[in-house]
Amino acid sequence: MLVPLTVNDFIDRAVQVYGERIGVVDEPDQPAPSLGEVTYAGLGGLARRQAAHLDSLGLDVGDRVAVVSHNSARLLASFFGVAGSGRVLVPVNFRLRPDEVSYIVEHSGARVLYVDPELDEALAGVTAEHRFVLGHDEDLFGGADLADVEPRPWEPDEGATATINYTSGTTARPKGVQITHRNIWTNAVTFALHAGVTDRDVYLHTLPMFHANGWGMPFAMTGMGARHVVLRKIDGAEILRRVRDHGVTVMCAAPAVAAAVLEAAQSWEGEVPGRDKVRIIMAGAPPPTKTVARVEAELGWEFIQIYGLTETSPLLTINRTREEWDDLGTEERAQKLTRAGAPAIGVRLSVTEPSTDEDGEPVAGGELLARSNVVLEGYWEQPEESAVALEGGWFHTGDGAVIGDDGYVTIQDRKKDVIITGGENVSSIEVEDVLFSHPAVAEVAVIGVPDEKWGETIKALVVLAEGEDASEADLIAWCKDKAAGYKAPTSIEFRDELARTATGKLQKFKLRAPYWEGRERQVN
Numbered sequence: 045m046l047v048p049l050t051v052n053d054f055i056d057r058a059v060q061v062y063g064e065r066i067g068v069v070d071e072p073d074q075p076a077p078s079l080g081e082v083t084y085a086g087l088g089g090l091a092r093r094q095a096a097h098l099d100s101l102g103l104d105v106g107d108r109v110a111v112v113s114h115n116s117a118r119l120l121a122s123f124f125g126v127a128g129s130g131r132v133l134v135p136v137n138f139r140l141r142p143d144e145v146s147y148i149v150e151h152s153g154a155r156v157l158y159v160d161p162e163l164d165e166a167l168a169g170v171t172a173e174h175r176f177v178l179g180h181d182e183d184l185f186g187g188a189d190l191a192d193v194e195p196r197p198w199e200p201d202e203g204a205t206a207t208i209n210y211t212s213g214t215t216a217r218p219k220g221v222q223i224t225h226r227n228i229w230t231n232a233v234t235f236a237l238h239a240g241v242t243d244r245d246v247y248l249h250t251l252p253m254f255h256a257n258g259w260g261m262p263f264a265m266t267g268m269g270a271r272h273v274v275l276r277k278i279d280g281a282e283i284l285r286r287v288r289d290h291g292v293t294v295m296c297a298a299p300a301v302a303a304a305v306l307e308a309a310q311s312w313e314g315e316v317p318g319r320d321k322v323r324i325i326m327a328g329a330p331p332p333t334k335t336v337a338r339v340e341a342e343l344g345w346e347f348i349q350i351y352g353l354t355e356t357s358p359l360l361t362i363n364r365t366r367e368e369w370d371d372l373g374t375e376e377r378a379q380k381l382t383r384a385g386a387p388a389i390g391v392r393l394s395v396t397e398p399s400t401d402e403d404g405e406p407v408a409g410g411e412l413l414a415r416s417n418v419v420l421e422g423y424w425e426q427p428e429e430s431a432v433a434l435e436g437g438w439f440h441t442g443d444g445a446v447i448g449d450d451g452y453v454t455i456q457d458r459k460k461d462v463i464i465t466g467g468e469n470v471s472s473i474e475v476e477d478v479l480f481s482h483p484a485v486a487e488v489a490v491i492g493v494p495d496e497k498w499g500e501t502i503k504a505l506v507v508l509a510e511g512e513d514a515s516e517a518d519l520i521a522w523c524k525d526k527a528a529g530y531k532a533p534t535s536i537e538f539r540d541e542l543a544r545t546a547t548g549k550l551q552k553f554k555l556r557a558p559y560w561e562g563r564e565r566q567v568n
Contacts, residue, residue: 048200049229054267055124059088062243062269069290070117071276075161076179079117084269087121094125095195101174103155105130105198108208110154110172112136112145112163114276115249118178122158123253123262127206127225130198134208134220135254138163139468140528144218146170148210152220152424202226207257208424211354212462212471220424221354223257230417231357232263234388238362239294239325239348243269248286250275251296255467256358259296259327259350270294280308288317295324298467299331299499306338319344327351327358328467330455331499336378351384351455353441354469355433357418360393360441361385361453384445384453391416394438395447412445412453413438457553463492465500470531472502472552478526479504479533482519484512489542489550490533493559504533505542505555 058067067084082090098109109126111133113119119135126133134152136145138160149157149172157172164177202225210218235241247265249272251258265272273290275283283305286292295301302324309316322345330349339347346365352358363385369377387393396410419439422430433440444457463470472490479488487507495501508514516536523532543554 048202050200050225052128054263055088058084058266068117068272071274074276082117090121091125092195095129096193099196108132108134108152108154109156110134110136110149111158112138113160115253115274119253120262129195132205137254142167142170152208209354212469222421222424224421227357227418231359232260235260235359236264241268245270245293246291248273248292248295250301256354280304284308293321298328300466300497303497316343328464330382333378333382336381337374341374349381349385355420359388360391360414362388384455386451412441412443463500463502466498468530478523482522484508484514487542489555491556502533504536505539506536507539
């Protein structure tokens with residue numbers, strides 16, 4: 045018997061088994077009316093009414109629906125109301141500039157656009173065939189007139205695209221990653237198994253839901269009947285309060301979030317909440333060993349490291365403290381936990397032979413390749429990019445890595461021009477394009493350098509045009525004016541020239557080397 049795997053499996057089980065349980069605690073402090081405490085039956089109702097409303101708008105199976113929103117119960121419902129009715133959800137990074145959002149909406153061909161009320165004015169120029177403001181348009185999820193209307197049935201298809209998630213990569217324009225229902229299902233179930241998710245868990249949404257579909261946790265936690273606690277904006281002290289008030293046991297985050305919590309804990313009165321109960325799952329960029337040790341020692345929380353990409357739904361590897369490490373000291377155990385981890389169930393990994401540069405010098409680590417049911421279907425309307433990424437039946441991660449004798453992966457370098465800062469992917473090529481547009485800039489190379497808080501931060505190495513003048517502040521302000529703020533360099537270093545090969549190619553690994561000296565890897 046072959047039964048299609050779809051996102052509806054998760055919400056249907058939650059409604060049937062945990063219907064009267066509070067499934068979601070919506071963010072109370074937001075410009076839209078908070079939905080407060082929502083039962084799983086209520087969440088299922090929101091999704092059904094949203095699907096019926098899309099029916100009334102004439103949307104067909106496969107039509108795209110974009111949403112630009114901070115974390116909210118309405119966004120959570122959309123994963124099921126949109127994708128669960130056979131349409132394609134396009135979750136958009138709310139930190140992007142209007143022109144960047146507009147590109148994604150247009151490139152994806154979204155017929156419907158949902159906008160967070162806090163972003164409505166800023167995104168006034170971003171439109172689609174139908175545009176709604178979350179929580180302010182009363183018919184957004186059907187309203188009273190559609191309360192009892194059942195949506196049009198969708199014939200389940202696990203191979204259908206469920207979401208398109210745009211990510212920065214090796215080009216200045218983001219690429220739309222097509223994630224299928226089968227991808228989502230496999231990732232969510234595998235992740236839940238490795239993280240030990242049960243119906244006793246309380247999940248705090250410290251991770252933006254738009255980011256690789258919240259790493260699949262909106263599905264995993266729903267299917268297991270765990271409680272979702274929505275957090276709209278990151279604040280270390282507020283995270284500790286939510287842990288205390290709601291009994292939070294699991295959260296996912298970038299290293300910057302752990303840094304914020306550790307800082308807030310310094311002035312927290314009384315015992316830090318969640319000791320011996322919270323599991324914090326981290327990815328984006330491996331944090332310093334010191335941070336891992338502090339999470340265990342100062343917070344008393346379990347640290348779990350994962351590695352993956354938007355293109356892999358995202359889970360590829362997981363690194364969780366194991367019985368064999370129980371007798372190790374905090375520092376030694378922390379060192380083991382900063383590795384990317386061992387392959388998740390169903391994931392096959394391989395590493396190519398280490399490559400050399402044009403001068404024949406070796407580049408650290410071969411490229412990490414992956415095969416799994418979590419690997420993307422392709423890039424939306426970019427067949428050439430898809431063919432390159434999936435060449436030879438393996439997904440090419442673009443990360444340089446080594447696989448130890450114990451099967452654990454260590455990421456050593458990034459072969460594609462991506463910097464991961466605070467959990468966000470930034471295309472260095474995009475930042476270089478922005479800087480090149482400044483009349484004073486003759487040459488530029490953008491690289492990632494280590495940073496205690498953000499994991500990595502963006503540095504631009506700039507050669508000014510002859511007779512021109514510009515300050516560090518000038519160029520940073522220029523970038524912030526022309527791209528999302530998180531993409532701007534945090535520092536500019538002026539050079540007389542940049543190291544190039546005989547053919548004129550920039551050697552970024554050489555430019556990065558001085559900043560990573562003494563470290564085993566060239567990423568953080």
